[in-house]
Amino acid sequence: MSEPRTIDVIVIGAGAVGENVAGRVVQKGLSAVLVESDLVGGECSYWACMPSKALLRPGTILNAARSVAGAREAVTGTLDAQQVLERRTSFTSDWDDASQEEWVASAGIELQRGWATLSGEREVTISHDDGSTSVFRATQAVVLATGSTPIVPPIDGLPDLDYWTTREATSAREVPASLAVLGGGVAGIELAQAYARLGAEVTVIARSGILGNYPKEASDLVLDALRGEGVTILTDTATNAVRKEGGRFVLEVGEGRTVTAEKLLVSTGRHPHTSNIGLEALGLDPKKLSRDDTGQVPDAGGWLYAVGDVGGRVQLTHQGKYEARMTGDAIAARAQGILGNSAPDWSPYASTADRGAVPQVVFTDPEIAMVGRTLDQAREDGVNASETSLEIAVAGSSLHSDGYKGWAQMVVDEDRKVLVGVTFAGPEVSEMLHAATIAVVGEVPLDRLWHAVPAYPTVSEIWLRLLEKYGM
């Protein structure tokens, strides 16, 4: 074992979040080492956001062309699945991280490849593939950015089978003839539509409804669209056992019913990746790793931070990168002695938006774009909340596509007369989300929002209709 090397900040995990926190502290004048055991760039670049969106996009474009008379007549073919897969592969650089490695070097960050473990206070031991180890000691901080791992539900027979996780589903080289998807969350539903449009016969098995984190009117639009294009969606359906027969998966889904498919995708959520990284030896409970708004793990005594999926707050790339910016700046400010134990809300060091202002998009067709709280969440949080909702039927939407179907909702804090949540569902609504995020984060009073005039004819006219319906 080599002598420990001293560095300002050690970041464990070079996903989008780890890269950003390392980049931020280096920009602020600190030195940083970034440790990665797999591909630099992490889940989002290679097995999550980018490939899944690349698999969806061609189907969305084709459907958009088909939903406008005049264009519809020009589109006579179906998706070319092989081209779609090849385009997807170009976004993952064929699972080669050379360009990300170059970025890390250009940002002035030291990269270490290997598995990192916390081996003492401020100390990290890295086990390299060649069997060697190296030890680093951090003068300022150790940052966990180790991401999350799939939850495998306790279903009879499942652990022994070669089922797909989202990794295999996003990196497949061929489209299976049939696919069973276990779990009706955002990962399962996006990939169900992608594979259905690529030609697979898809069955989703959801133990309750689908997309349960979103208002039902929004998730119902997606449910109807998927069913309308031939995806079988079994709701309120438990999966009791899984086995393989003649090379095919057979799922027992209650009352003697079975679902049979060539491939099985298990997409039943992810938990923070806190195991096998040495937390126990430091007296920390991996199941209850808590972090404050600056990303600091208070129980560790001031040197340990957790950002992104591992932090257990939000599992989204953009929000993890936001946390990385706040945490990076907090570490640098503490090194300079200008930040104490806690940081004020909405300061450059606090991830305040994690609590009630998170934007999220389900990239199905139609899409769901939501920021902040649903009505139920707002009320659970003690907000005196009202809701106003409408079908999206404005000049902009009728021009957008023939038979446009959409729905919008705003949730208002009645005591402060500001928005605490906005949801849009419909084709291409994701591009309308940032206006809502600005309104929620900026706590723009409704009587000022009334002066924000949507351009005519755009789908954004729904803002005006919502405010009118609210009573403005």
Ligand SMILES: Cc1cc2nc3c(=O)[nH]c(=O)nc-3n(C[C@H](O)[C@H](O)[C@H](O)COP(=O)(O)OP(=O)(O)OC[C@H]3O[C@@H](n4cnc5c(N)ncnc54)[C@H](O)[C@@H]3O)c2cc1C
């Ligand atoms: C199918 C799918 C689609 C998604 N789509 C979207 C989307 O469209 N938009 C969105 O915002 N979010 C999306 N997400 C969520 C997004 O992928 C995650 O929120 C994001 O990747 C989290 O980034 P991270 O850096 O925290 O973790 P990761 O990207 O998982 O990076 C963690 C890194 O740490 C490394 N690591 C772990 N332990 C160690 C160790 N001990 N030593 C060294 N290295 C270690 C891992 O190898 C990994 O590279 C999607 C997720 C899935 C599953």
Ligand SMILES: NC(=O)c1ccc[n+]([C@@H]2O[C@H](COP(=O)([O-])OP(=O)(O)OC[C@H]3O[C@@H](n4cnc5c(N)ncnc54)[C@H](O)[C@@H]3O)[C@@H](O)[C@H]2O)c1
């Ligand atoms: N567009 C995006 O931003 C995007 C896309 C995909 C994934 N993600 C992120 O990745 C994470 C993982 O996605 P996910 O969809 O796997 O998680 P999720 O938590 O959103 O959904 C998991 C689903 O699986 C269901 N489930 C759990 N156990 C089950 C069982 N035994 N049988 C049947 N269903 C079961 C849950 O009820 C839930 O509906 C999410 O936190 C999400 O934020 C984001």
